[in-house]
Amino acid sequence: MADYTAIFYISGGGFGQLVAAGTAWGKAGNNRMYFICCGRIGKSIGMAYINWSPELSMGMKDIDEQHKNFVGLINKAYEANKAGAPRGAQKEVIAGLIEYGRYHFDTEEKYFEKFSYPHTDEHKAEHAKLLAKVLVFSDKFEKGDDVAPELLAFLKDWLADHLMKHDKKYSKYFKSKGYI
Numbered sequence: 001m002a003d004y005t006a007i008f009y010i011s012g013g014g015f016g017q018l019v020a021a022g023t024a025w026g027k028a029g030n031n032r033m034y035f036i037c038c039g040r041i042g043k044s045i046g047m048a049y050i051n052w053s054p055e056l057s058m059g060m061k062d063i064d065e066q067h068k069n070f071v072g073l074i075n076k077a078y079e080a081n082k083a084g085a086p087r088g089a090q091k092e093v094i095a096g097l098i099e100y101g102r103y104h105f106d107t108e109e110k111y112f113e114k115f116s117y118p119h120t121d122e123h124k125a126e127h128a129k130l131l132a133k134v135l136v137f138s139d140k141f142e143k144g145d146d147v148a149p150e151l152l153a154f155l156k157d158w159l160a161d162h163l164m165k166h167d168k169k170y171s172k173y174f175k176s177k178g179y180i
């Protein structure tokens with residue numbers, strides 16, 4: 001927990017410097033901006049590498065839980081790298097990401113089969129591409145490269161893109177068919 005958390009509201013601009021100072025910010029409505037600052041970096045709101053937000057929800061309990069766990073694993077990888085964890089610990093985190101990725105993709109692909117999802121092939125190809133890419137990072141890590149910064153940036157972008165474009169597509173389809 002942070003020692004303190006403060007939320008400030010600002011009308012109009014002028015928040016750039018504050019954001020640059022490492023605070024979390026967002027739109028509060030009516031064109032007001034807000035930022036949150038915390039007394040200590042930790043498990044406080046807005047300080048994780050990736051924050052879960054309601055728009056990432058698919059409206060499917062098991063899938064949402066898995067996505068949250070995946071976000072948690074990426075945050076764990078970020079923390080391990082930031083703390084300069086030993087390579088053994090970093091290796092475990094990378095292996096965990098690959099294992100959890102396979103488990104999660106398998107869960108989604110079972111839904112595709114169950115509901116005869118028409119975009120199954122393209123979605124499965126996206127999953128395969130991600131796993132192949134992370135395995136390349138893993139190989140580079142095994143050879144002694146410092147892959148963490150690039151891997152983390154890749155996973156952060158991939159996750160947002162995949163959830164919003166591809167996973168949302170199947171959840172909308174399942175809902176339109178009354179499956180969920």
Ligand SMILES: [Fe+2]
Binds near residue numbers: 067104108163167
């Ligand atoms: Fe997913």
Ligand SMILES: [Fe+2]
Binds near residue numbers: 108123127
């Ligand atoms: Fe997916």
